Amino acid sequence: MTTATVTKFPEKSPYQPDTAEGILRAYEAFVAEIDDQPQWLADLRKSSLKEFKRRGIPTPRLEGWKFTNIWPLVKAYGDKIGQIKVSHDNVDGVIITPLLQMLDQDWVKAALSEDMPPGQHNTENTLWHLGNIYLRNGIVIDVPANTEIKKSLELLTSAGEGAFFTDRMVIRLQKNARLTIVEDHWGKGAFWKNRLTHIVLEPGAKLTHIRIQDDSDKSVYTQTTNVHVGRDAVYDAVVLCSGAALSRNQVRVTLDDTCASCHLNSATLLRGEQLGDTTILVEHRAPHCQSNQNIRTVLDGRAHGVFQGKVHVHQPAQKTDGFQMSRALLLSEGSEMDTKPELEIYADDVKCSHGATTGQLDxxxxxxxxxxxxxxxxxxxxxxxxxxxxxxxxxxxxxxxxxxxxxxxxxxxx
Amino acid sequence: MVQIKNLHASIAGKEILKGLTLDIPDGQVHAIMGPNGSGKSTLSYVIAGREGYEVTGGEILLDGQNIMAMAPEERAAAGLFLAFQYPVEIPGVAMTMFMKTAINGIRKQRGEGEIDALDFLKLMKKKQAELGMSDEMMKRAVNVGFSGGEKKRNEVLQMAMLEPRMAVLDETDSGLDIDALKVVADGVNKLRSDKRSFLVITHYQRLLDYIKPDVVHVMAAGKIVKTGGPELALELEKTGYAEYAA
Incomplete structure (x- = not known):
C-alpha cells in the first residue's frame, strides 16, 4: 500500500497590485479636469481602473512577461502624466480628426472598447487598461472607400520628459482603400511612452505600416497594436526598433474574413543595456488566410532581445498559411536572446511553420x-x-x- | 616575388605544415601537387591569413616584406589573392556591391581614393564578358544560386578585378566539368604576366594541361618533397602518390 502525500504550495499571485498605486498618483487630478466625456468612456475608464488596481504593472511572474521586467524602469513615472502629441502633414484623401471629436462614432467606440490584447494569450492587457485610465488625446485616421493614397502619411510623436505619456490612434481603411503610414519616434530624455493603436481594415484594403522607433536610450516605449483585417485585406507592417532602454512592441492581428493576410516584419538593433521585446499574436479566424512573421534581432554589448510569437488557428480557419521565423544575431558574449514561438491549431487542414535561430556572425x-x-x-x-x-x-x-x-x-x- | 621560408603551422595543436620552403619568382606559375591530407589547403589558408591556424615557425615574404603579422585584408592590399576551393555564399550582399567594396577596401589601404563609379562598372563589364558572366549574375548575392562552375568563374572574375601580385588557386579544378575547366583556365592564362605569379594547388594533373606550370612541386606530410618541371606532373599521373605517402 502506498500513501500519496499531497503538498500544497501557496498560490502566488502573478500580479503586483501594489505597483498600481505609484503609477496612479496623478489620476485624481487628471480625472477631475475631464468634464466632457461620454458615459461609455467614463465607464470604460472606471472598469480599467478597477482592473489595473487589481493587477498593477505586469511582472515576470506572468507568462507573457517572463523575459521583460518593466517595473524597475517605470516606477518613477507615477507623479506626472502627459499626452503624446502626434504631428503630421496633411495628405489629400486622408481624413485626420482629433479623437475627442470622434467619440460619438460607433466604429471608434467599438475599436476603443475592445479588450486588447486579451489576457489569455501571451500578453497581459494591463498596458491597455493603463491607456484607458489616462485616455484623452489621440487621432483618428480614416481613408474613404476605393481611395488609393500614393503619398505616405508621416507621423511624428513627441513627448516631454520625466513623465508617463500615452495616446490613442484609431485607423480605418474603408473598402479597397490603400495607405502607407510611416511613424517616427525619436524622443529625447527619460520618459515612458505607452501607445495604443487600433486598426480596422475593411475588405480589400491595404495598409503598409512602418514604424521607426529610435527613442532615447533612457526611455521606456510600450506599444500595443490591435489590428482587424477584413476579407482580402492586407496588413503589411515593418518595424525598425533601435531605441529606448526598454521597448515592448505587442501586436495582435485578427484575420477576420476569408483571404485576409498580414506580414509582420521587424528588425530590432540593440546595444548597451537595452531590452527590446516583440510580442505577436496572430488570430486566424477565417479560411484561406495568410500570416507571415519575419523577425530579425541584432544584439551587441549586454543587450537583451525578446521575441514571443504565437499563431492561433481557430477551428473555422481551414487552409491557413501561417509562417513565423525569428533569427537573432549575437555580436557580443554579454548579449541575450529569448525566443518563444508558439502554434495553437484547431483546424485540420493548415500549413503552419515556425523557426527560430540564434547565432553569431559566420x-x-x-x-x-x-x-x-x-x-x-x-x-x-x-x-x-x-x-x-x-x-x-x-x-x-x-x-x-x-x-x-x-x-x-x-x-x-x- | 614570394618566398616561403621553413613554414611550420598547426591546427588545434596538430602540426600540419612541417618546414615548408618555396620560392616563386615574378611571372612564374608553380604547381603544388600532393595526396589528400598533405597540407595543401592549410598552406593556402596560412598564406591568406585565415584565423585558427597557428604559425609556429618560418615566414612568408611578399616582395621582401614579411606578411605574417598582417590581417587577411592587409595581405589582399599587399597583392595576395586566394581563389577558394569552396567559394563562400554571402546571402544578401550583391556581387557588384561586394566587388566595389573590395576594390575600395584595397584602395583605401593603399592610400588611394575610391574608384569612380562609372570606371568600376566599365571594368566589371569587361571582365565579366571575358568570363561569360551575365549582368544578371552580378545582381545576385555573392555565389548564391551559382553552379559549381559559376562559382569558380566568379573566383577568377574577382582575381581579374583585383589584379593581385600573387594568386593562390586552391583546387580550382575540383567540381568542374571539362568545359568549365577550360573557361576558368583561359581566364587564369589571360592574367599571366611577368609581374604576377601563381601558386596552383591541385590533386590532379588535368588542370595543368590548361594552366601550364613552370615548376611543379610535390607536397607530402607538410613539406615539399620533390621539385621538377612540368614533366613531374605527368609522371605523378602515372605513378600516383604512393611513394610519397607519409
Missing part, C-alpha cells in the same frame, strides 16, 4: 570578404545589413526602403 563569409581586401569592420557591417535587409523586402516604395537601410547603416557606424 566566420566563413567574414574571412572570404577580408581575403578580398574588405576590412573586418566593413565586412561585419555588410553581413549585418544583409541579415536585416530581408525585413524591408516587402516595401514597394524604393525611397522608403533605402531610408530604412540607411538607418541600419547609421546604427552600425555608431
Amino acid at each position: 566566420q566563413e563569409p567574414l574571412f572570404y570578404m577580408q581575403s578580398r581586401g574588405i576590412e573586418e569592420k566593413t565586412a561585419k557591417a555588410l553581413l549585418i545589413q544583409a541579415f536585416v535587409a530581408e525585413v524591408f523586402e516587402n516595401i514597394e516604395d524604393e525611397g522608403l526602403k533605402t531610408a530604412l537601410e540607411r538607418k541600419v547603416e547609421a546604427w552600425l557606424k555608431l
Whole structure:
C-alpha cells in the first residue's frame, strides 16, 4: 500500500497590485479636469481602473512577461502624466480628426472598447487598461472607400520628459482603400511612452505600416497594436526598433474574413543595456488566410532581445498559411536572446511553420570578404545589413526602403 | 616575388605544415601537387591569413616584406589573392556591391581614393564578358544560386578585378566539368604576366594541361618533397602518390 502525500504550495499571485498605486498618483487630478466625456468612456475608464488596481504593472511572474521586467524602469513615472502629441502633414484623401471629436462614432467606440490584447494569450492587457485610465488625446485616421493614397502619411510623436505619456490612434481603411503610414519616434530624455493603436481594415484594403522607433536610450516605449483585417485585406507592417532602454512592441492581428493576410516584419538593433521585446499574436479566424512573421534581432554589448510569437488557428480557419521565423544575431558574449514561438491549431487542414535561430556572425563569409581586401569592420557591417535587409523586402516604395537601410547603416557606424 | 621560408603551422595543436620552403619568382606559375591530407589547403589558408591556424615557425615574404603579422585584408592590399576551393555564399550582399567594396577596401589601404563609379562598372563589364558572366549574375548575392562552375568563374572574375601580385588557386579544378575547366583556365592564362605569379594547388594533373606550370612541386606530410618541371606532373599521373605517402 502506498500513501500519496499531497503538498500544497501557496498560490502566488502573478500580479503586483501594489505597483498600481505609484503609477496612479496623478489620476485624481487628471480625472477631475475631464468634464466632457461620454458615459461609455467614463465607464470604460472606471472598469480599467478597477482592473489595473487589481493587477498593477505586469511582472515576470506572468507568462507573457517572463523575459521583460518593466517595473524597475517605470516606477518613477507615477507623479506626472502627459499626452503624446502626434504631428503630421496633411495628405489629400486622408481624413485626420482629433479623437475627442470622434467619440460619438460607433466604429471608434467599438475599436476603443475592445479588450486588447486579451489576457489569455501571451500578453497581459494591463498596458491597455493603463491607456484607458489616462485616455484623452489621440487621432483618428480614416481613408474613404476605393481611395488609393500614393503619398505616405508621416507621423511624428513627441513627448516631454520625466513623465508617463500615452495616446490613442484609431485607423480605418474603408473598402479597397490603400495607405502607407510611416511613424517616427525619436524622443529625447527619460520618459515612458505607452501607445495604443487600433486598426480596422475593411475588405480589400491595404495598409503598409512602418514604424521607426529610435527613442532615447533612457526611455521606456510600450506599444500595443490591435489590428482587424477584413476579407482580402492586407496588413503589411515593418518595424525598425533601435531605441529606448526598454521597448515592448505587442501586436495582435485578427484575420477576420476569408483571404485576409498580414506580414509582420521587424528588425530590432540593440546595444548597451537595452531590452527590446516583440510580442505577436496572430488570430486566424477565417479560411484561406495568410500570416507571415519575419523577425530579425541584432544584439551587441549586454543587450537583451525578446521575441514571443504565437499563431492561433481557430477551428473555422481551414487552409491557413501561417509562417513565423525569428533569427537573432549575437555580436557580443554579454548579449541575450529569448525566443518563444508558439502554434495553437484547431483546424485540420493548415500549413503552419515556425523557426527560430540564434547565432553569431559566420566566420566563413567574414574571412572570404577580408581575403578580398574588405576590412573586418566593413565586412561585419555588410553581413549585418544583409541579415536585416530581408525585413524591408516587402516595401514597394524604393525611397522608403533605402531610408530604412540607411538607418541600419547609421546604427552600425555608431 | 614570394618566398616561403621553413613554414611550420598547426591546427588545434596538430602540426600540419612541417618546414615548408618555396620560392616563386615574378611571372612564374608553380604547381603544388600532393595526396589528400598533405597540407595543401592549410598552406593556402596560412598564406591568406585565415584565423585558427597557428604559425609556429618560418615566414612568408611578399616582395621582401614579411606578411605574417598582417590581417587577411592587409595581405589582399599587399597583392595576395586566394581563389577558394569552396567559394563562400554571402546571402544578401550583391556581387557588384561586394566587388566595389573590395576594390575600395584595397584602395583605401593603399592610400588611394575610391574608384569612380562609372570606371568600376566599365571594368566589371569587361571582365565579366571575358568570363561569360551575365549582368544578371552580378545582381545576385555573392555565389548564391551559382553552379559549381559559376562559382569558380566568379573566383577568377574577382582575381581579374583585383589584379593581385600573387594568386593562390586552391583546387580550382575540383567540381568542374571539362568545359568549365577550360573557361576558368583561359581566364587564369589571360592574367599571366611577368609581374604576377601563381601558386596552383591541385590533386590532379588535368588542370595543368590548361594552366601550364613552370615548376611543379610535390607536397607530402607538410613539406615539399620533390621539385621538377612540368614533366613531374605527368609522371605523378602515372605513378600516383604512393611513394610519397607519409
